[in-house]
Amino acid sequence: MTLSVMLLVVPLLIPSQQPIQGSAESEMRELINLVVNDAMIAEVMQQATDVAYTMVRQGLQSRLKHEVNAAEEEKLRAAIHRAMSETVPKNLWQDAFIPIYMRAFTHAEVVELLKFYKTRLGRKLLEVTPKLTHDGAQAGKELFEAHTDEFLSRFIEAIGKSFIEEISK
Numbered sequence: 001m002t003l004s005v006m007l008l009v010v011p012l013l014i015p016s017q018q019p020i021q022g023s024a025e026s027e028m029r030e031l032i033n034l035v036v037n038d039a040m041i042a043e044v045m046q047q048a049t050d051v052a053y054t055m056v057r058q059g060l061q062s063r064l065k066h067e068v069n070a071a072e073e074e075k076l077r078a079a080i081h082r083a084m085s086e087t088v089p090k091n092l093w094q095d096a097f098i099p100i101y102m103r104a105f106t107h108a109e110v111v112e113l114l115k116f117y118k119t120r121l122g123r124k125l126l127e128v129t130p131k132l133t134h135d136g137a138q139a140g141k142e143l144f145e146a147h148t149d150e151f152l153s154r155f156i157e158a159i160g161k162s163f164i165e166e167i168s169k
C-alpha cells in the first residue's frame with residue numbers, strides 16, 4: 001500500500017473521540033495545509049495521471065491506428081494532468097481532507113500534530129513524504145511486475161473457484 005493511499009484510508013479507519021468544531025477548524029485547516037501540500041498533491045496527481053494514461057492509451061492507439069510514440073505520449077500525459085488539475089484543484093483536495101481528519105483526530109491531537117510538524121523532524125517528514133509516496137508506488141509497481149505470473153495464476157484459480165461455487169448454488 002502506497003503512502004498516499006495510507007494517508008487517504010487510515011484516517012477513515014480511526015474513529016475520533018471528539019469531533020472538531022468551531023474555532024478549532026482553523027487549526028485543522030492549518031494542519032491540512034501542511035499535510036496536503038503542493039508537493040503531495042503533485043505526487044498524487046502524477047500517480048493518477050499514470051493510471052489514467054494506461055487506461056486512455058489503448059483507446060487512443062485504436063483511433064490512431066498505430067502505437068503511441070514518445071511525443072504523443074508526452075502530449076497525452078500533459079492533457080490528462082492538466083484536465084485533472086483543473087477539475088480538482090488544491091483547495092478542493094484540502095476541503096475534502098478536512099472532514100476525514102476531523103473524524104480521525106481530536107482537537108488536542110491536531111494541536112500536537114501542528115507542534116510536531118513545526119519541529120525539525122516534522123518539517124523533514126513533510127518534505128520527504130511526497131518522495132516516499134513516489135518511491136513506495138514505484139516499489140509496489142516493481143513488486144507486482146516481478147510477481148505478475150504468480151498473481152495471474154492465483155487470481156484465475158480464485159476467480160474460477162468463486163464462480164464455480166456461485167454457479168453450483
